[in-house]
Amino acid sequence: MNAPDVAVVGGGVIGLAIAWRCAQRGLRVTVHDPDPGSGASSVAAGMLAPVTEAHFGEEPLLRLALAAARGWPEFAAELSEAAGEPLGYRTDGTLLVAYTDDDLREIQRLHRFYESLGLPAEPLTGREARSLVPLLAPRIRGGMVASGDHQVDPRRLSRALLRAVARAGVSVLRQRVERLADLAAGRVVLAAGCWAGQLADLPVRPVKGQVLRLRTPGPPEFRLTVRALAGARPVYLVPRDDGEVVVGATMEERGYDVSVTVGGVYELLRAAMDVLPEVGEYQLVETCAGLRPGTPDNAPLLGVTADPRLIAATGHHRQGILLTPVTADAITELLVTGSPPELIAAFDPQRFRRVSVEVGE
Ligand code: GLY
Secondary structure, three states, rough: OOOOEEEOOOHHHHHHHHHHHHHOOOOOOEEEOOOOOOOOHOOOEEEEEEOOOOOOOOOOHHHHHHHHHHHHHHHHHHHHHHOOOOOOOOOEEEEEOOOOOOHHHHHHHHHHHHOEEEOOOEEEEEHHHHHHOOOOOOOOOEEEEEEEEEOOOOOHHHHHHHHHHHHHHOOOOOOOOOHHHOOOOOOEEEEEHHHHHHHHHOEEEEEEEEEEEEOOOOOOOOOOOEEEEOOOOEEEEEOHHHHHEEOOOOEOOOOOOOOOHHHHHHHHHHHHHOOOOOHHEEEEEEEEEOOOOEOOOOEEEEEEEEOOOOEEEEOOOHHOOOOOOOHHHHHHHHHHOOOOOOHHHHOOHHHHHHHHHHOOO
16 A cells, blocks of 8 residues: 555544544545554543533633534534444533532632633532432532533444544554654654653653443433532543443543552542432442543643654543544644644644743743
8 A cells, every 4th residue: 555645643532533534535544553442532431521621721722622512513413424323422411519518619619710711501509400410419519500511422432433434444553653753654643642752752641540330220310411529529420321320530640550449449439429329229330540641731732743744633631532523623624734723723732842942041
């Protein structure tokens, strides 16, 4: 085969979506990954949550996240049509609740922050929260609902993307890339999540998240994603139609360690059961840990690197699933036209390099 136009390193949802979009624009594409769809993509809970994942000081990321959320319905429809299978995309909204009075004060502070940014979230009393999710513990103090924060099943998303890329003529090569220089492609897109920092000079680090998968015999008796602060411990529970409930997640700076620990599982289950006692009746079917690709400002690295042949598409940290379609569209636009769309201007992979040069001077 002649050298492809684009070699995508990393077959998680970001790499596969970029490959799919590039192939749709007529580029010849290969994807390189020993186990496509594994890694962080298979651990993620799949929350599409621009509001309840918004953090103080991350406004540029919020703009990207909101644009991503707006694009999700069309992306989900187009991809499930192309793959011939559903993604488990649901638009039931997200409830954020407080277990203690201190947790409630923190959620009220968050609500003021959301309001200052014009983000849609309605404050709720404990009674109002329980009317939305009757399984909530009676002592829940209150919270808020973000109706625009949705969810998708990341494992179905990976499967659908693998099918769609195959149908679009992308070659998926199940091999590990040791050196980017060995790839004979016009351009290389580095979408290797937290491993990107080992292949190129990029400031990406692994941020471990332990996640549990629970199961009920039928569909869970709650449809909204439930996020909570339970005695200052953050936890989320994401229900799926097929009976799965994903509980997450720890945030740990432990390098490339993906061990599941007794303490991690205990803390997640304790917080989940404080908020939704019914969880104690569910089956615990899987425990796993994934590595989020974190960056110094926890925003992604999207665009041309110091090596003009190399394009970064990594560093999505807690928002990889949400940012998949918008990343794929922007990186494809960059590859096809040679210029990055305005939407990703704030995420130049070289932004930290400039800071260190200025500080060093
Ligand atoms: N997006 C949720 C997490 O990273 O745990």
